[in-house]
Amino acid sequence: MIPFVNLGGKRALITSGTRGAGAATVALFQELGARVLTSARSNPDKLSDEQFFAADLTRPEGCIGLAAAVRERLGGVDIIVHMLGGSSAPAGGYEALSDQEWRQELDLNLMPAIRLDRELVPAMEARGSGVVIHVTSIQRELPLPEATTAYAAAKAALSTYSKSLSKQVSPKGVRVVRVSPGWIETEASVDLARRLASEHGVDVEQGKQMIMDSLGGIPIGRPSRPEEVANLIAFLASDRAGTITGTEYVIDGGTVPTA
Incomplete structure (x- = not known):
């Protein structure tokens, strides 16, 4: 039986794909027939060289190196899924956040997507097809002031950037979609x-x-379970979602109290 979602023949880059929802997304994409390259700072699951590239994506050179690996190993990319994100900022509200901590949150949650898109999306535009999925967070609209101010602000910036990118590249055949998880x-x-x-x-x-x-x-x-987030991402990346672009899909079990 042909699966409802089929990614056969697609070339996909999925960042931060060695654990959690990222690992679940890598596994599902492979199950659905995609050729996948993923990245992290280390390779705990000992993925093959064809599947994995070690990179620190908080640094410009890490993004440049990963983009080069995409071109070399996959010959280009049809789907980009920006899973990378997280927070190491201290609790204590806005007063506890130094300039360095703000930079770290932006360098982890915003800049890798911007840099990788700049490297890889032009080829999608030239080809007239492609899908970019930015994984944001419900924290962008439901921040916890004591603990997630900088993370939430970075994810909000990612969401706004994603919307702007969609307006620019969707007329050229490249879909840009956001997925906004709650607690996974x-x-x-x-x-x-x-x-x-x-x-x-x-x-x-x-x-x-x-x-x-x-x-x-x-x-x-x-x-939410990691595989549930992966299911949503796989659908949005597939041809089944061919007219979906420029919008954000929340998967949070109803956490955000407004529509």
Whole structure:
């Protein structure tokens, strides 16, 4: 049976594809027939040289090197999925954020997408086809002032940049779409739940509930799973979504309280 979504013959770059939702997206794209190159600073799963390129994408030279690897190993790219993101900023609100911490958040959550698009999207335009997916976050509209101000601002900038890019390149056949996850139950987030549980003398499920409570609650009662985020990305990258561009798809279990 032919799958509903088929990525056979597509060449895809997926950043940060060695864990969490990134790893789930790499696995699904490969299952659906795509040739995938992914990147991270290290290769914990020992992916082959054909599949993996080690790069620090917070630095310009890392993005340039990855773009060169895309051209060399894949011969170009049909789909770019910008999964890279995260935060190492301290808690404490705006006063705790130095210039360096602001730069780190922007260099991780915004600049890699801008640099890689600048390297790779022109060839998509010249060919008249391609898909760019920017993974943002519900934090861009639901920031937690104590902990995620800089991360949320960087993701908001990514969303605005993505919308502007879509207006420029969609008339040339290149679709640009945003995916905005809420809390995803990855190994890292479960580790956070364990730490919270240990600190407060409760079990891990109660630790997860503490995270959900900090977000104002998740109506479906659980976070998204990595494979669920991957499913959405794969559909949006496929020809089934051929007229979808310039918009943002939220996958958060209903966390954001407004439409």
